[in-house]
Amino acid sequence: MKKVICMLCTVAVTAAVQAKPMDNAKLSIHKNNIKVWTYQNEQNPVIQYKAETSFDVPMENAVSLVLDVENAVKWVPYMGSVKVLSRDDKKGEFTLYMVLDFPFPLKDRDLVVQGKIRKDAQGNISIQNKGLKKGYPLHPNYVRLTEYEGDWTFQRLSNQKVKVSTSGYANPEGSIPLSFVNMFVQQQPYQMLQKMKVQLATYKPIALHDVLK
Template identity: 70%
Template sequence: MKKILPIFGMIACSYISHAQSLEHAKLSIHKNNIKVWTYQQQSSPVFLYKAETTFNVPLEKAAALILDVDHAVKWVPYVGSVKVLSRDDQKGEFLLYMVLDFPFPLKDRDLVVKGKMSKDAQGMVSIQNKAIEGGYPLNPDYVRIQDYEGDWTFQKLGNHKVKVSTYGYANPEGSIPLSFVNMFVQQQPYQMLQKMKIELSKSGGYKALPEILR
């Protein structure tokens, strides 16, 4: 059974500590029950983001959708393919190879991601990801992304309500105008959570979460 986290958030998705203050962040988008904040660190000109929303579904259903690799390419923006290289459900660890379809005339990207899933004492599910060097052969058809970190959190608000947050940053590499990248950072998480809402509204069951998240 192939079920592990694809990195959703793609070219600009990265891990930002929950403790990090957002007092200097700009609320870039606030509509359809989705909020997207953007902000910068001195170490990078590329925007970082935090996006969040709530869904009227069980936490398990929302997390299961994110973990369904086979289904990811059908609804996650810019995801061309995802391959599970390794996984350990007992430890909550995994390794993925991903190809991202960038709009023409940009060259497509790929990356290798090491991830970790966990659940805290309050029942919050977290998924953290980080790009690594190596792990899969370089392909001259793609630009390899090596500077990426990202996370997702799922907080139960009720039996059929969950708060979903995602934080992100990545260096997309190559010659891409900074203005385009930063515009993408604002729009992509909003589009992703919108599509996630549509997927979660569809009838039908969902796969059980890995043991470490139950």
């Protein structure tokens, strides 16, 4: 493989403590074939999200785009840069270093993400990501995010249609107004899936790892 195949996590600023999936969920956005639910853990005032949509492309194309690091900055909101620290193609595991370009006057964030790719008996593909807290030096120019989890799932609806779901949370660290964080949580996954659709219209998929076959 000439291009690196790894996971782009959905880096949304969401809750630091994970709630049970869809507890107290509210459908916050429903337009352009995209749904975004938000929900809260009573122990944390910052909301979490789940978003889903469908694309008229083969499932492999959607998975390929999410695994194609070189295209990350084109469609993942606030993605400043991303690079591969390690990967194990046989196990479907990887480690990424990401820099998030937050709007002024907020300080940019960075994080180290450990990911795992799986395929179930029905052929659905999932990618699970978790922020690492130790083992990598802090950068003086960034605020390090360590409390992060994010998932993608891909379900084949037909040869030319795929359902894509993404969910997650993160502790944004530092001093960020709660109102900004909660607005960000609702808008970021919606914007990302919109941009993903645009990218898929002209995207040439890269070869997927054998674990996905």
